[in-house]
Amino acid sequence: MEILERESDDRSLIEAAQNEPARFAALYDQNFDRVYAFFARRVSSRDEAQDLTAEVFHQALASIRTFKWQGAPFIAWLYGIAANVLSKHWTKQGKHVEEELSGLSSMGGEMERSVMLAKAVETLLPDQKHVILRRFVDQKSIREIAQELGRSEGAIKQLQLRALENLRAKLGGTI
Amino acid sequence: MNREQLAEELDLKIEALGTMNAHPSTPEPLLHLAAELRMLPREEFRNDLREQLMERAESLEVGEYPTSAAAHEFAFGQPDLSPAFSRQQFGALPADPRNFLFSFLSHAALVAFIASGIWAAHSPAVRNRILISELTYAPLPVGDIAPHGGGGGGDHSAMQASHGTPPKFSDQQLAPPAIVVRSESPKLQASPTVLGPPDLKLPQSNQLGDLFSPNVMPSNGSGSRGGIGDKSGTGIGTGVGSGVGPGYLAGYGDGVYRLGKGVTAPHAVYDPDPEYSDEARRAKYQGNVLLSLVVDATGHVRDIRVARSVGMGLDEKAIEAVQKWKFAPGMKDGHPVAVQVSVEVNFRLY
Numbered sequence: 001m002e003i004l005e006r007e008s009d010d011r012s013l014i015e016a017a018q019n020e021p022a023r024f025a026a027l028y029d030q031n032f033d034r035v036y037a038f039f040a041r042r043v044s045s046r047d048e049a050q051d052l053t054a055e056v057f058h059q060a061l062a063s064i065r066t067f068k069w070q071g072a073p074f075i076a077w078l079y080g081i082a083a084n085v086l087s088k089h090w091t092k093q094g095k096h097v098e099e100e101l102s103g104l105s106s107m108g109g110e111m112e113r114s115v116m117l118a119k120a121v122e123t124l125l126p127d128q129k130h131v132i133l134r135r136f137v138d139q140k141s142i143r144e145i146a147q148e149l150g151r152s153e154g155a156i157k158q159l160q161l162r163a164l165e166n167l168r169a170k171l172g173g174t175i
Numbered sequence: 176m177n178r179e180q181l182a183e184e185l186d187l188k189i190e191a192l193g194t195m196n197a198h199p200s201t202p203e204p205l206l207h208l209a210a211e212l213r214m215l216p217r218e219e220f221r222n223d224l225r226e227q228l229m230e231r232a233e234s235l236e237v238g239e240y241p242t243s244a245a246a247h248e249f250a251f252g253q254p255d256l257s258p259a260f261s262r263q264q265f266g267a268l269p270a271d272p273r274n275f276l277f278s279f280l281s282h283a284a285l286v287a288f289i290a291s292g293i294w295a296a297h298s299p300a301v302r303n304r305i306l307i308s309e310l311t312y313a314p315l316p317v318g319d320i321a322p323h324g325g326g327g328g329g330d331h332s333a334m335q336a337s338h339g340t341p342p343k344f345s346d347q348q349l350a351p352p353a354i355v356v357r358s359e360s361p362k363l364q365a366s367p368t369v370l371g372p373p374d375l376k377l378p379q380s381n382q383l384g385d386l387f388s389p390n391v392m393p394s395n396g397s398g399s400r401g402g403i404g405d406k407s408g409t410g411i412g413t414g415v416g417s418g419v420g421p422g423y424l425a426g427y428g429d430g431v432y433r434l435g436k437g438v439t440a441p442h443a444v445y446d447p448d449p450e451y452s453d454e455a456r457r458a459k460y461q462g463n464v465l466l467s468l469v470v471d472a473t474g475h476v477r478d479i480r481v482a483r484s485v486g487m488g489l490d491e492k493a494i495e496a497v498q499k500w501k502f503a504p505g506m507k508d509g510h511p512v513a514v515q516v517s518v519e520v521n522f523r524l525y
Contacts, residue, residue, distance in 0.1 A: 021231075021232035021233070022229060022232045022233060024228060024229075024232050025225060025228070025229055025232075028224075028225055028228055029225075032221060032224075036216050040214040040215075040216075046213070046214055046215075046216065046217070049214065049216070050216055050217070050220050050224075051511070053216070053224070054224050054227070054473060055473070055474070057224065057228055058227075058228070058231070058473060058474075058475070059501070061228055061231060061232060062501070088444065088503060092503070092506075114211065114214075117208075117211055117212070117215075118215060118216075121212070121215065132212060133215075133218070135189075136209060136212035136213050136215065137212070137213075137215050137216075137217055137218075138217075138399050138400070139213070142186060148331065154179065154182070154183075157182040157183060157185075157186045158178065158179070158182045160182065160185070160186060160189075161178070161181060161182040161185055161205075164185070164205045164208055164209065165205070167208055167212075168204055168205065168208055
């Protein structure tokens, strides 16, 4: 039942974007985490993953009108573009694309976990979320975060520990 | 070990993780989680990309998209128009897919035969090729309405970045600009610069800051990563990156790189042929249109202008085609940059 509803959602969002490009925003919001997770597991830096993600969505927007519904979810089409973008990226870096691509199929579970992790961060308590984003995404030191929040460094370390424990619990201890 | 010690020890390991910039070798779940969190995208990236896409979506003509009915047709499917092929039976006799196949192939052969004659008589052969050349470089003046390079940054100050001028542009950025210096004894002494072609000149003064900010109180701005601004990066302005202005990545305005000196050429990854104009086809007119354009850091074409016109509607057709092209962008020090190139589109009738 859930799959049927998702298909129906996909179809109506795609149809809307094909008729009115500005409606592509809904497809972007729905699929951003998955496309980003695809690259985050395969490249070495956040900047690379962000650049490649941007490339996928630009290409998808440019060719959304050519998309034909064949029963597969929209994300499968995006993954196709992503694999192509990644292949070109590796080629430019002089990597052996065939060897690298051979590992792609085995990473589905890890990608889903990355998506879950991004969503789990959103559900943290505000102060825990703040610490996680500043510490890991902005890569600030404990001291800097403590100064920002007007709290002791020890308190921030405790918040960091609690946030990580909560995230692990939300992911069902899979990490 | 109590919670305080646990939190302390975990943070030491996280700190070490940052230094190694790698995944932990020990099987500690929380440390693995920390390593994964380091790859989460920045919030501002997600929002900026969304804005970029929406801007681009607005520029797409609705007319280029399928009509609602057409979209519905291929998106949702129609009643089965080939019952023979799917073995649905409408009459007294059983449907045979071979009949459908035979009919389809014979009709296809007939259509192909007719089309090949028409094509041989009328179809123009069009070839395009790309010439990469150094064109005259002319940076835009300050305040140009459509700057594309960009930068930003800040240190999460509550105030908007203060007014001033950017430091010099450089191919390398050893130190980002800052108005409020947090570290009095930096490990590396270097003059602040912003990333962009060194010959790109903007007004200079003793006061670093954002050219367009009205704020006169010293502030690095509310952004992040150490530049001056309210978004992200090590540049200056309301954009994202290490350049100056409201755009992205290096440079400012027409802060576009030329080839050479470590700047690699962009190459086309999607380059459909242009169409021939009716006027030129009727007149059996041939010619080469030379276009000057910028391939930006995302591989998109912008600022197209005709450097050598041939007329007869072919200039417009060349522009129309090149606007659809997609490039792998030019690179500088491993980063994509905007590069000025020229493209020659050859129109030939055979």
